[in-house]
Amino acid sequence: MLRGSFELIGDKSISHRAIMFSSISKGKNKISNFLMGQDCLSTIDCFRKMGVEIEINDKDVFVKGNGLYGLKKPSDILDVGNSGTTIRLISGILAGNNFEATLVGDESIAKRPMKRVTDPLRLMGCNIEGNDDANYTPITIYGGNLKAIDYKMQVASAQVKSALILASLYADGKSIIHEKVKSRNHTEIMLKSFGADISVEDLSITINPVNELFSQDINVAGDISSAAFIIVGALISEGSEVIIKNVGLNKTRTGILDVVKNMNGNIEILNERFVSGELVGDLLVRYSPNLTSTIIDKDIIPRLIDEIPVISILATQAEGTTIIKDAKELKVKESNRIKVMVDNLKLMGADIEELEDGMVIKGKTKLKGANIETFKDHRIAMAFSIAELISDGYVKLDDEDCVNVSFPGYFDLLKQLSK
Template sequence: MSVKKINPTTNLKGKIHIPGDKSISHRSVMFGSIALGTTEITHFLNGADCLSTIDCFRKLGVDIEQRPDCILVHGKGLHGLSAPADILNVGNSGTTTRLMSGILAGQDFTSVMSGDDSLNSRPMGRIMKPLNSMGAHITSIHGNNCAPLKIEPGNLHGIDYQSPVASAQVKSAVLLAGLYADGTTSVTEPALSRNHTELMLKSFGADISSIQHTDGTATAHIAPCKELYAQKIQVPGDISSAAYFIAAALLVPGSELLIQNVGINPTRAGILEVCQNMGADITYLNQKNAGGEPTADLLVKYSHLHGTTIKGSMIPTLIDEIPMIAVMAAHAEGTTVIKDAAELKVKETNRIDTVTEGLKAMGAEITPTDDGMIIEGGTSLTGAHIQSYLDHRIAMAFAIAGLTAQGETIIENSQCVDVSYPEFFTTLESLQ
């Protein structure tokens, strides 16, 4: 167990490169593994979750080279994976578990996935239901709709799935199984979730399309595929990781940060819209596009923020950033309302509870609700002992809160940041 002490500061200055996007890093290894040829991945995120994905696909017979400047995935083709000799250890990674379920459902061998205690308590019924309706044979070994999951061979057929939640992991699991189905598969969501799977599969040669309907719902279609083909992938900086330094620059007096090469895919960049609505001073520089993924450098300056309302179709574009947004809201003038975010309950922790606990410990006025929270801003925060509960986003959000709090803030189990941002604290200290 590690503990990190955070003290108040001013005048954060500098320019930083954010680690590679976690979602895109996961997918690049997965899709490269089931493509023909060698996929070259640069700016890959070497966080614990993405390394779990590499480990799993190595156990499935894929040769993956980890070089200093890139990852080389020597793909085996859609039907080239081999039966693992052991349980596939997914660690703490829900993305690995849910997306791999779609791929493994189409294989002709049996596999078992299991992770750590936190992962094995997270709901998997949401992907088991649609995949099993396609003809997959996925069972929860303990009968609780959680991992460990046993996946046995099945004959997959295309379905039209109406997803009750806007979840990129659910959508991706079904679309990946659709590669192996006997007909077209579609997934309709109540709102458009992040679309990295659709963009990347298309670049690998899949017959995939998507449409956003006038009522706000969105549908993705995928046809069965004979093969995917290797690609070169440059992973953009992770907007979810950038969010902590965006917030730090906005909240710490006298600060100005240049955050370089950040992915600004609109299905992920809701945090930037929220910042704009709260009165943030953020300038987009050097905008470009790589592999369908837009990026930019973000120049962020200290700003006086005001409250806002976050709801509806915005939620899927910023679900991982809500702990950080809640901390920003505690500093803002007026009331911030976050709703339609019940998905927070099934992350690494119940983030409605853990955010509420942490902000109350620091003296903020926050009221939890069934699907979000209400935050009355403007109260000066005080340092506190913050229990991360091994949730990387809680640890990082409250580390940023500690930069403006009166007195020392202590983050318990701070090593959990290694899941997505191993250099987080080193980078933070470099700006002070």
């Protein structure tokens, strides 16, 4: 049972972008409610190595921006740690700067495909070298002298889109990027506030280069991807009632809320408001004993791609057959999240089948305790910590520390709400 209320930690996607855009703006920036997770700290480390002054004070970060063309050649190799957002977005910035930089990361990053970013950056005239024709790290980018691009996205990815938007700031003319499906749009919202010449019409984003970006103070909305674990925990754990404050409600990220409503989950949005250009609100979530199955596919997948591991836990407690498909992107996250969720849930007694691009889950099922292999994937670890709330027996995670990349203090919060 989960009961209580809490203020949600800062959004990981927005925190990354706040550091990056502040670093290439002119002037002093204050970032409030910054997520002090390892991934976001990796972004800070990379920009410090390029000469940006960044000061951390509790949950606030102060950035003295170097300006659009003021970054310096890195003093060392840029290590992104476990952060896919860092390596992909920073590639777009590096492509526009007239120096050489090498990117590396941990074992997980070394397996994550980069040609989805490096190929279109090469079309813009950037010279990039790396393993397997710059598909894997280490990757070296020789930046500068970019050409404008009119590019149709090959994958539905906010990371790839954002990398190309950032590179387009440095190009020699108007660039247009066409999305396959609408993906999270934090980059477009925030860059516009920094003075970028960027416009959006349907699935097309138009960017004109500018001479400079200008400093902004940013209050980071709470991370709905982190809230998702507590949401599911409250829905499936008898007697639960939780209020989650300051949740980001950007429409490109709220697929989890649509799914919960479709599954007959008891959730309300309270106190909606705008903070730093982003819609936020408070969520009231109650135990929902009459959950029903649903189908998750195509258009909604980019709006909840990070939440699918915990949604699969939710589906085990819903009457009927839940189908998740069109989610191949899950295979190239920190782990192959389709296979990892299916294998581990089978150990817990779930009726689940792996698909090429998703999974089929039949409920309602009583879960039992098991030893869980997380593959050092934060979202896998948190998903199975929620499964333990309703399992008959102890769920042992082989790695709890991996959660710190996105949700430091998560297990303490879970313990606090479980009292």
